[in-house]
Amino acid sequence: MTITPPALSVFExxxxxxxxxxxxxxxxFDRAQGSRLHDEDGHSYLDFFAGAxxxxxxxxxxxxxxxxxxYIERDGITHGLDMATSAKRAFLEAFQNIVLRPRDLPYKVMFPGPTGTNAVEAALKLARKVKGRESVVSFTNAFHGMSLGSLAVTGNAFKRAGAGIPLVHGTPMPFDNYFDGRVPDFLWFERLLEDQGSGLNKPAAVIVETVQGEGGINVARAEWLRALQSLCERQDMLLIVDDIQMGCGRTGGxxxxxxxGITPDIVTLSKSISGYGLPMSLCLFKPELDIWEPGEHNGTFRGNNPAFVTATAALNAYWADGQMEKQTLARGEQVERALLAIAAEDTGSGARFRGRGLVWGLEFTDRTRASAICARAFELGLLLETSGPESQVVKLxxxxxxxxxxxxxxxxILARCVRETA
Incomplete structure (x- = not known):
């Protein structure tokens, strides 16, 4: 496909x-349907990015x-702050009946604002309020958002540098397999917690992604997550799971x-919770943590009613019968087989892949190769993103x-790009 870059325009x-x-x-780009986007010049692109x-x-x-x-044609409420609306009620009822109750999850639901970082900020704020402590532990290569509180628990040096001020009250710890299995899980973390001379302030909470998306598709083992929950319980810390990118079925469930098999104290959701790309986020937490005063945390756009409408439709259409999880896992097996073949063909490059469900990463010894693969993929009509602190991972x-x-x-197309960039 020959792509002519757009002429210097209002964008530049x-x-x-x-x-x-x-x-x-x-x-x-001008139109999109399903997994395809179309630009103004009539080119079609297969989307393996899905709006991040x-x-x-x-x-x-x-x-x-x-x-x-x-909903729009009947003049349904668009902007509602935190007022009660029929659209919000329908979403809450569907979320309770389709998502929470079948999983025996007791969470209260908070609408903190329209984006993922709003949900993370609310989670951090609530954890500190509940525990009366300031410190929050995060993990190497974590990404939790671009506002200051979220950046303080984000690992990426480039993104952190954009804050312009010191990012405090966050302490990083090694993510699962950070030391390639040479160090027992949480040895350093627990030693610091128990040593009165370590200099680590008692944390209010730990925040973690089960699969680090922006960090390079780093997948935490189930046993590591269970051990983390156990550590949090022993040390009187809240466990926050950031499920903004990996929730809503991305990994299967x-x-x-x-x-x-864990039950975090607090969960953040955004991105695909609206199902349609409309701004919406949730902060979920156990009922005993709901110590907010009315209006203590708010936001003008926390009541995006069109997003409630599409979110409800998505839950009813894709999660009421349990088939979506099975389909995602089957599609994930299809991806895994293809990546296995790509790695086997490209033996000299040290190609490695990892993932769960429908999120996968492909990495090479040459850390510049991922960017070259994604650039070639675009030329061939496939949208792929890089991830990782050095953009060294091709992200599917x-x-x-x-x-x-x-x-x-x-x-x-991906296999062709790998061959052509070797």
Whole structure:
């Protein structure tokens, strides 16, 4: 496919230099449906990016779109702050009946604002309020958002540097397998907690991703997560699971921590909770932690009612019968087989892959190769993102609704890109 980059335009002359995705994908996108985007010049792209995980059900999903159009056409409430609305009630009832009760999860639901980092900020704020302590432990290569509180528990040096001020009250610890299995799990962490001379302030909470998406598709073992929960219980710390990118079915189960059999104290959700790419986030927590005073944490756009409508439609359409999890795991096996073949063919590059469900990463000894593969993929009509602190991992994040044929098509393009960049 021959792509002609857009001429110097309002994007270059008016929009800030902070823009990023458009630099790797120099096209002006115009339409999208399912797993395909189309630009103004008529080129089609297979999407293995899914709005950074916010489009688990694809672009303009027809079931969700119909519900949204019907709601707008009847003049349903759009902006509602935290007022009670029929759209919010329908979402809460569906979320309780389809997600929480079948999993025996006791959580209260908080709408903290429209984005993932709003949910993380609320979680950190609540944990500190409950425990009366300031310190929060995070993990190496974590990513939790771009606002100051979230950045303080994020590992990426480039993103942290953008804060412009010291990021305090956060302490990093080694993520699972950070030392390649040479050090027992939590040896350093627990020793610091028990040593009165360690200098580590007693943390209020620990925040963790079960699969680190931006950090390089680092997958925590179920036993590591169970041991972390046990450590938090022994040391009187709250366990926060950031499920913003890996929740809503990305790894198979609706929540990514289900496989480990743990029940976090606090969970953050965003990205695909609305199902349609509409801004929405949730902070879930055990009832005994709900010590907020009315209005103590708020936000103008925490009541995005169109997002409630599409979220409800997504739950009813994809989670009421239990088939979505089975489909995602089957699609994940398809990806794993393809990546195994790619790694076997490319033996001299030290190719490695890892993932769960429909999130996978492919990494090479040459840490510049992932960017070259993603650039070539764009030329061939496939949208792929890099991840990791040095952008050294090719990240596969297709929609959960991707067909086996579309998945196979994208994986063939990926294999071609790997061969052509060797």
């Amino acid at each position: 002359t008016l929009e800030s230099e902070v823009r990023s995705y458009c630099r790797g994908w120099p096209a002006v 995980g916010s489009l688990n059900y694809g672009h303009n999903n027809p079931v969700l779109k119909r519900a949204l159009i019907d 609706f929540f990514s921590f289900e496989e480990a 994040l297709p929609a959960l609704t991707v067909s086996p044929e579309e998945l196979d098509e994208g994986l063939r």
